[in-house]
Amino acid sequence: MLRNILFNCLFLFLSVTATFAQDKQLFYVGTFTDEGAEGINYCSLDTKTGAIELLTTFKGIDNPSFLRLGPEKKFMYSVSRTTPEVEPTGGYVVAYKLDDHGGLHFLNKQVSNGSGPCHIDVSPDRKYVAIATYGGGTTSIYPVKEDGSLEKALTVVHxxxxxxxxxxxxxxxxxxxxxxxxxxxxxxxxxxxxxxxxxxxxxxxxxxxxxxxxxxxxxxxxxxxxxxxxxxxxxxxxxxxxxxxxxxxxxxxxxxxxxxTLPKDFDGESYCADIHFSKDGQYLYGSNRGHNSIAVFKVKPDEKLTFLGTVPVEGDWPRNFGITPNGEWMLVANQRSHNITVFKINTETGMPKFSGKQIALPAPVCIEFL
CATH class of the missing domain: 2.40.10 (Thrombin, subunit H)
Structure with missing residues (x-):
């Protein structure tokens, strides 16, 4: 009898734990430390309610603005913008190893070969990392070692x-x-x-x-x-x-x-930033900084776009946004208002709707889902 009770309790515990895990989407937030942030934020999104919780912050890297996970989710790479006094080239590309709980452990860094490193990607076979620098106008390719760390740039194009x-x-x-x-x-x-x-x-x-x-x-x-x-x-x-x-x-x-990406009657100043597809590929989204909105487009069978409208981001300067792997939620990183706002996506119409949920975080500029 006692054995059956213990077994049932264990089964219930495992079921609740599994359900809890399924309801949580983990993600990282790249930031600008020279605008008040402390590093890379590690957060959790409740995929039932849209609530965001800050779990921890990984400190010690200047302006880890843009982030990219490797295909196997074992390593993560970021660009790091610095001053010429710290690094004459103007920045670094940084490698981290992930532990079983999503924690980041510094592996190494290499110079960015150009000032203002702003974007990064990992090759599908995870053997190379590529970065772009805004100030330097360069693109660089870095070989990745077996342990996830980076070698010096193999190719630099000016x-x-x-x-x-x-x-x-x-x-x-x-x-x-x-x-x-x-x-x-x-x-x-x-x-x-x-x-x-x-x-x-x-x-x-x-x-x-x-x-x-x-x-x-x-x-x-x-x-x-x-x-x-x-x-x-x-x-x-x-x-x-x-x-x-x-x-x-x-x-x-x-x-x-x-x-x-703007309504016809808008006559103010605005600058586009980020762009992403819906999970099913039927809708395309772009962010407007100034108009402070997400532009929504329908992708027609001939691949041309039809403008459906814009949705206010409930913040200022949407530099980056991301769509959860399940395709149901959109998170918008508003750089100047220092918040991330949460939108529920209507998968039938493609339109995001503000959930009422948000979190205050200094200078968020990149969303990367685990």
Whole structure:
């Protein structure tokens, strides 16, 4: 009798624990320490209520703004922007190992080979890390050792050029991503209005016959998202608040649509930042800093976008946002209002709705789900 009672108690405990784990989505928040933050925040989202809890903060790294987990979720990498007095190149790329509880343990760091490192990605085979630097206009490739630490950069590319906007007097590499379907790396350069295309092999960056896709003058490409087929790329443009849709035809990439992220009656100042797909790939979202909203688009069968409207972010300066792996929640990192706001996504209409939940955190600028 006692044995059965103990067994039932153990079963109930394990069931409750499993349910609790299923109701929690863990995530990391990259921040700007020179705007009041202390490091990388580790948080939990209740996927039933939308409530966020700060679990801990990993300190000791300057401005760990953009974060990227490796494919196996065993290692994480961040960019770190510093002053020239600390590091003449202007920053680092940093490697961490994750423990079984999501804790971060510093492995090593390498110089960023350009000031203002702002974006990072990990290759699908986790053998390489790539970063982009805004101030230096460089892209760099770092081999990853078996223990997750980084070797010195194997390849560094210095972009060249400028464009028509006052913020485009020099190159500003603002994002970088590995393709999962071909040996290519793409990088958006805000300063030159180009989506650069690199051939990638054995850690080396080369050039295809088509070196880049030229976007509208003064647009300022910032981030981009691959369509699920990876035959179309959607680039969000910071300086003119648009999204450019780029399609591959044969061996050539070209723009086939430019669409605004703002309502027609808005006449204020606004700058786009981040871009993400819904889980099912039917909707695309972009953030507007200034208008302080999330723009919502329907992706049509021909891959063109239809503007559905905007949703206020309940904060100021939405630099980054993320959609939970289950596709049900959107978290918006509002840099200037120092908060993360939580939205429930209507999976039938694609529209996010503010849940009423938020958390105060200094200078949040990146969301990375575990």
């Amino acid at each position: 972009n060249n050029g400028s464009s028509v906007h006052p913020n485009q007097t020099q190159p500003h590499a603002h994002s970088i991503k590995f393709s999962s379907t071909e040996p290519s790396i793409f990088s958006a350069d805000l300063g030159t209005d180009q989506l650069n295309i690199f051939h990638f092999q054995d850690g080396n960056l080369g050039r295809y016959e088509q070196e880049f896709v030229k976007l509208p003058a003064g647009s300022g490409p910032r981030h981009f998202a691959f369509h699920p087929t990876e035959e179309v790329i959607y680039v969000i443009n910071e300086l003119n608040s648009t999204i450019s849709a780029v399609r591959k035809n044969g061996d050539t990439w070209s723009v086939f649509q430019n669409i605004s």
